[in-house]
Amino acid sequence: MADDIGSAFDFTPGAQVPLSGAAGETAATHALASAAYRDSDVDEILKANxxxxxxxxxxxxxxxxxPDLGEAFARAVQVRxxxxxxxxxxxxxxIEPQSVVEHCLAATRIRKExxxxxxxxxxxxxxLFLPGMLLWLLVFQLKKSLGEGKDKKKTAFGTALLVAACAVAVIFLVKLPFTGFLSLYLRAMVIAPVIGWLLAKQICERTAKDLRGRWESLLSGGGIGAKIPEAVPGSPGETAAERLRQGLARLTAEQQSNSVFYAGPKGILGMGTRWGSWQLAEELVPRAGSSEIHPFRSWDVVRAIHDQLRMLERGPLHTGGFPTPSIRHWIVSPVAEGATEVARPSGTDVEAFQVKPHEIQRICNEQQFGSGDRHYLGVQFRLWDGQLVITMLITVTVLHETLRIEVTGHALGPVHSLFTTKPKAKTKEVSKTVKFWETREVKLPLIEADDVVRLAARAPFTWFPPILDFLGGKLALPEPFGLRHAWADKPWRHRFMADDxxxxxxPVLRVVHASAMRVLEENGVDTERFGTRSLFLSNLVQDAAPTKADVYDA
Structure with missing residues (x-):
């Protein structure tokens, strides 16, 4: 499939990275992108599940x-x-997933430098002073192991162990029994790693300030750009850069795919769970004075609804109202609730992840019962700078003499608040020297002593990521994976989002019904029953309480 997609795109003109960060989708995009620059504990991301x-x-x-959160997040997202x-x-x-991936690449480049x-x-x-370095690493490993839990006694013992090691090192330097070159080497073996630690601390501190600045800028609306020169080939021989550029282009193409997956109670993956469902189903009866109705198909009704939905943003009053919605035809494939992967449609009817129009029309008219993919017409609103995604899906089926129109509502909430927290300066309160009963705030270094050792120990293995994953661990992403829905919160906890x-x-339900009525009248169908049913549904849709429409209590 990948080869087919690669051949479907023209990657030859120029060496450009596609622009990202579409208008109206910056908040959610920047929130997720900021995770690549964070230096907090990797376990923090578990709160966003x-x-x-x-x-x-x-x-x-x-x-x-x-790894810390930024290192683990950037690595996991890039690989996936x-x-x-x-x-x-x-x-x-x-959101714009390509923008998030670009920031992950940029953060990785900064860390590699x-x-x-x-x-x-x-x-x-x-x-060059390996025995001494290994001894110091052993001490820090023991301290870190003892300090991992919440047991204060173990943490205090770990700190005491480090202090004791420093004291032994000083005694060792003063009372060393050897002389000559061996004496000098043994002394250097103890001192050199400490000097290296001081230099490493300055390097780590500078990088931490840079990463935190980018983190702050993204969440403050600055929209700092992601610099990834490695994605721009400078010559035909740079295969790695070309492969990366094609990977980014393929990612954008898959984002534009018109096929989605229904995973039972999980709802449509990427669109959120179904919170409401309204159905109009009545018998097709000829109008009085006519012996039969004019033949029409589901696609005729869907096309009329599609045309009318384009007018949603227009209203009789100048009150703002709807923003311009995205109206698309979707092909929905069923997958199991516990499925860990999905398979996109392939074959001659699919090009560059897009199901072709003639196949969409065929599925709409013919695949309405039994196995196979189904057709839905979707109207989608992306609000709150991408933090809220409202999708209304319409499907039309004709079985025997019954026309059924179903409208379902899906809502995807904001990304978890973990991703919207800005960096805080590391400080602590200490007593004043003279007025000891008063306190003052003292700024602490961004990188602690343990972190300097951790980063210096990880650095040589950066060019061998699998070894680093084995030694330090990694972040496993939820499957089937999508950047947006993996860390989405429920919109119902935010009053205004729930109201939206x-x-x-x-309005969507009434436009759908009005469009359907017009098609039925044009084709000689008695619409009296449909009109009565439509009024009844208009009353039902006034209910201001979302439900779990995908959870059948049977």
Missing amino acids: NEWHKSEVKKGKLSLFK MLGGARKPLIQSFG RDTRLTAVTVLFGV ALRAAT
């Missing part, structure tokens, strides 16, 4: 090599979304 999609932090062999053998992705409505310097420091002040979702249903 929702009811259906849960990330997992897989532990490594040594906690000293454990740009990997050569990756599984199909779920569309990320309300830091790790290059740290590796040089490690070689000069560590590898509920208000969208009534």
Whole structure:
């Protein structure tokens, strides 16, 4: 499939990275992108797990090599979304996934530049004095292992162990029994790693300020750009850059796919769970004075509804109202609730992840019962800078003499608040020297002593990511994976977002019914029963309470 998609796109003109960050979708995009620059504990992301999609932090062999949130997030997202053998992705409505991936690449590049310097420091002040470096690493590993839990006694013991090691090192330097070259080397073996640590601390501090600045800028609306020169080939021989550029283009193409997946109670993956369902189903009877109705198909009704939905943004009063919605035909495939991967449609009727129009029309008219994909007409509103995605789906079926029109509402809430938190300066309160009963706030370094050792120890393995994953662990993303729905919260906890979702249903439902009535009247159908049913549904849609429409209590 990947080869087919690659051949379907013209990657030859220029060496440009497609622009990202569409208008109206910046807040959610920047919130997710900011995770790539964070230096908090990787376990923090577990707080963002929702009811259906849960990330997992897989532990490594040594906690000293454990990645922070930004390192783990950037690595996991890059591999999952740009990997050569990756599984199909779920569309990320309300954000630009390419922009998030670009920020992950930019953050990785910044860290690699830091790790290059740290590796040089490690070689000069560590590898050349390997026994001393290993002893210091052992002490820090023991301290980190003891301090991982919430047991204060163990944490205090770990700190005491480090202090004791420093004291032993000082005694060792003063009372060393050897002389000559061996004496000098043994002393250097103890001192060199400490000097290296001081240099590494300055390198880490500079990089931390840069990463935090980008994190702050994204969440403040600055929209700092992601610099990824490695994605722009400078010559035909740069295959890695060309492959990366094609991977980004393929990601954008898959984002524009018109096929989605229904996973039972999970709803349509990427669109959220179904919170409401309204159905109009009546018998097709000829109008009085006519012996038969004029033949028509489901597609004729769908096309009329599609044309009328384009007028949603227009109203009789100048009150703002609806923004311009996205109106698309969707092909929906069923998957199991616990499915860990999906398979996109393929074959001659699919081009560049897009099901062709003639196949969409065929599915709409013919695949209405039994196995196979189904057709839905969707009207989607992306609100709150991409934090809220409201999707109303319409399907039309004709079975025997019964026409059925179903409108369902899907809502995808904002990304978890974890992603919208800005960086905080590290401070602590201390007593004043003279007025000891008063306190003052003291700024702490962004990088703690343990973190400097961790980053310096990880640096030489940056060029061997699988080894680093084995030693320190990694972030396992929920499957089937899509950037947006994996960390989406429920919109019903936000009053205005909930109101927006509920208000969208009534106008869409009435436009759908009015369009259907017009097609039926044009084809000689008695619409009296349909009109009565439509009025009844108009009353039902006034209910201001969302439900779990996909959970059948049977």
